[in-house]
Amino acid sequence: MSNRISNDMGADNTDSTSLHSLPHGPEELPYIHKVGVPPKPKLLKEITDTLKETFLPDDPLRPFKKQPRRRKFVLGLQTLFPILEWGKDYNLSKFKGDLIAGLTIASLCIPQDIGYSKLAHLDPQFGLYSSFIPPLIYAFMGSSRDIAIGPVAVVSLLLGTLLQDELDPVKNKLEYQRLAFTATFFAGVTQATLGFFRLGFLIDFLSHAAIVGFMAGAAITIALQQLKGLLGIRKFTTKTDIVSVMKSVFGAVHHGWNWQTIVIGVSFLVFLLFAKYIGKKNKKLFWVPAIAPLLSVIISTFFVYITHAEKDGVQIVRHIKKGVNPSSVDQIYFTGDYLLKGFRIGVVAGMIALTEAVAIGRTFASMKDYQIDGNKEMVALGTMNIVGSMTSCYVATGSFSRSAVNYMAGCCSAVSNIVMSAVVLLTLVVITPLFYYTPNAILASIIISAVLGLIDLDAVILIWKIDKFDFVACMGAFFGVVFASVEVGLLIAVAISFAKILLQVTRPRTAALGKIPRTSVYRNMQQYPDATRIPGVLIIRVDSAIYFSNSNYIKERILRWLLDEEEMLAEHKQPSVQNLVLDMSPVTDIDTSGIHALEELYRSLQKKSIQLNLANPGQVVLDKLHASEFAALIGEDNIFLRVADAIVMCAPKFEQV
Numbered sequence: 001m002s003n004r005i006s007n008d009m010g011a012d013n014t015d016s017t018s019l020h021s022l023p024h025g026p027e028e029l030p031y032i033h034k035v036g037v038p039p040k041p042k043l044l045k046e047i048t049d050t051l052k053e054t055f056l057p058d059d060p061l062r063p064f065k066k067q068p069r070r071r072k073f074v075l076g077l078q079t080l081f082p083i084l085e086w087g088k089d090y091n092l093s094k095f096k097g098d099l100i101a102g103l104t105i106a107s108l109c110i111p112q113d114i115g116y117s118k119l120a121h122l123d124p125q126f127g128l129y130s131s132f133i134p135p136l137i138y139a140f141m142g143s144s145r146d147i148a149i150g151p152v153a154v155v156s157l158l159l160g161t162l163l164q165d166e167l168d169p170v171k172n173k174l175e176y177q178r179l180a181f182t183a184t185f186f187a188g189v190t191q192a193t194l195g196f197f198r199l200g201f202l203i204d205f206l207s208h209a210a211i212v213g214f215m216a217g218a219a220i221t222i223a224l225q226q227l228k229g230l231l232g233i234r235k236f237t238t239k240t241d242i243v244s245v246m247k248s249v250f251g252a253v254h255h256g257w258n259w260q261t262i263v264i265g266v267s268f269l270v271f272l273l274f275a276k277y278i279g280k281k282n283k284k285l286f287w288v289p290a291i292a293p294l295l296s297v298i299i300s301t302f303f304v305y306i307t308h309a310e311k312d313g314v315q316i317v318r319h320i321k322k323g324v325n326p327s328s329v330d331q332i333y334f335t336g337d338y339l340l341k342g343f344r345i346g347v348v349a350g351m352i353a354l355t356e357a358v359a360i361g362r363t364f365a366s367m368k369d370y371q372i373d374g375n376k377e378m379v380a381l382g383t384m385n386i387v388g389s390m391t392s393c394y395v396a397t398g399s400f401s402r403s404a405v406n407y408m409a410g411c412c413s414a415v416s417n418i419v420m421s422a423v424v425l426l427t428l429v430v431i432t433p434l435f436y437y438t439p440n441a442i443l444a445s446i447i448i449s450a451v452l453g454l455i456d457l458d459a460v461i462l463i464w465k466i467d468k469f470d471f472v473a474c475m476g477a478f479f480g481v482v483f484a485s486v487e488v489g490l491l492i493a494v495a496i497s498f499a500k501i502l503l504q505v506t507r508p509r510t511a512a513l514g515k516i517p518r519t520s521v522y523r524n525m526q527q528y529p530d531a532t533r534i535p536g537v538l539i540i541r542v543d544s545a546i547y548f549s550n551s552n553y554i555k556e557r558i559l560r561w562l563l564d565e566e567e568m569l570a571e572h573k574q575p576s577v578q579n580l581v582l583d584m585s586p587v588t589d590i591d592t593s594g595i596h597a598l599e600e601l602y603r604s605l606q607k608k609s610i611q612l613n614l615a616n617p618g619q620v621v622l623d624k625l626h627a628s629e630f631a632a633l634i635g636e637d638n639i640f641l642r643v644a645d646a647i648v649m650c651a652p653k654f655e656q657v
Helices: 043-055 069-080 083-089 092-119 124-129 133-141 153-164 173-196 200-205 208-225 227-231 242-251 259-281 287-307 337-368 374-389 400-408 415-435 440-454 457-466 468-483 486-506 551-571 592-607 619-627 630-634 643-650
Strands: 148-150 397-399 510-515 522-524 537-542 579-583 611-615
Touching: 069 083, 083 133, 092 124, 092 148, 092 153, 092 287, 092 400, 092 415, 092 440, 124 415, 133 148, 133 374, 133 415, 148 400, 148 415, 153 173, 153 208, 153 337, 153 440, 153 486, 173 200, 173 337, 173 374, 200 337, 200 374, 200 486, 208 227, 208 242, 208 440, 208 457, 208 468, 208 486, 227 242, 227 259, 227 440, 242 468, 259 287, 259 440, 287 415, 287 440, 337 374, 337 397, 337 400, 337 486, 397 400, 400 440, 457 468, 468 486, 510 551, 522 643, 537 551, 537 643, 551 579, 551 592, 579 643, 592 611, 592 630, 611 630, 611 643, 619 630
Parallel strands: 537 579, 579 611
Antiparallel strands: 148 397, 510 522, 510 537
């Protein structure tokens, strides 16, 4: 008795041998299921379902359904402020872990913040301001337990470069600061808007390979910029490309370098790199590289103070404004020429900051096996930057180096950010005068040692092995940043990422299928050399949806497959092709242009006396084939559930072998 296969629309056309229907006798064919025609969905429901799947795939309203009004209000507050949910189970044991982690990352962030503010061409206190207010807000609104919030090197450099193109940070200091606050405000608005409207998928258009290259290029650029502080050079280029920087460095060899500064900077850079090496070799000693920057600042500051090395040309931080964040609401440009400039810079900086934060959050969430809501993260990051712009902060986001230390220090929740924020507050109120004699060379050493971790050679090698086009995107972004500027590198990264998407959409893969011996499975003959051709039948699989962007290419590629097949058959004096079977399993959708392309393909095949057959079209595709009457054009008897069923009708003797 013959086996009957399932009538599901989603059935695979490559069923195993156990599902293959065997005939009763030599002349009897297996039972063949017809492809069912699904009921036509209502237009409004179809549009609603599409929009819901695009913007609400996780159904955020599900927890609110069938809940009393009071419970809905509580759930709403917990959605906006996750701390109200996980805070119920918070205890002293978790606080101990968060306290240690918070103190550890505070010791790392304070010297980093002072250095990063220089990358943004802002006074040192602005870096500390940005590690006080934003982490507090994130602790209440963020969903990641491990991410450490504050200024980061890449965003600081990007912001400083873009702002410097508009205003001189020395000659127009006040206007420059105002533009920085304006850019931060719009960075927050961009992030919060993407999260509120659930448009987080937009940041996924920047490929991983492009991000790896961009980060590595930014790390090199940042490190080169620190040669000014490391070598004690006073006059330095404002450009960031490697050629301009190296000209500036070697042009100052005879009159600009300061040997005392070099001794201080290089010796402590070696110390910091050695501390990082110790931390990598022994994970239990994670605290060594974490406290090394602050220890370097204390020792070098004390050394400069007792020797008065500043009199010998060693550049020092000097005055850092004491006190908590002053209000900057009235300094944001909401009108005038700088409004659009601030908006443009803010959108770019906000997107890069968002990409880095979400990537960091997802990385550590997977390591601890918990989920973070990307859209909630965007709202939290956006809110903290909006509030930050009104309290003298510049763009803050998740820091990978601090988040890694936070994770290894045993943090249990976002309370570690609150602890770090409290330490920064104490620093602003009490300790800032002690940084007066801190040499700039130490800050340069700290930044260099921090950004070297952004260069991921293992990731670059893996990208090369897996996908050469991805490697081109990676290198394009890298060389764009190093040899041009941060914004050029970013533009190249985005352009190559989009180019890859367009290439994949407009030039999808197709494959000629053959039968795996002793099965009813049909596979790519290039992948499976033992797969055999079917006499008189050409089987082609289309590995993509068929849209206006690729429909002509798919039609022409199929006809090229046919031409190559006919030439090969003629050369070997074998029967020509009488049937063309299109495996539609991977075709998730089709539009009007796609259907027109199939109609043109059908007419071209008719002129050659070749019958077109379709195998396993999905529900959406089948709906449109019937709506356009294409199914009637080729004949509904020529639409099959499996490739094997099509072969039974086209070459029954071969299929029974």
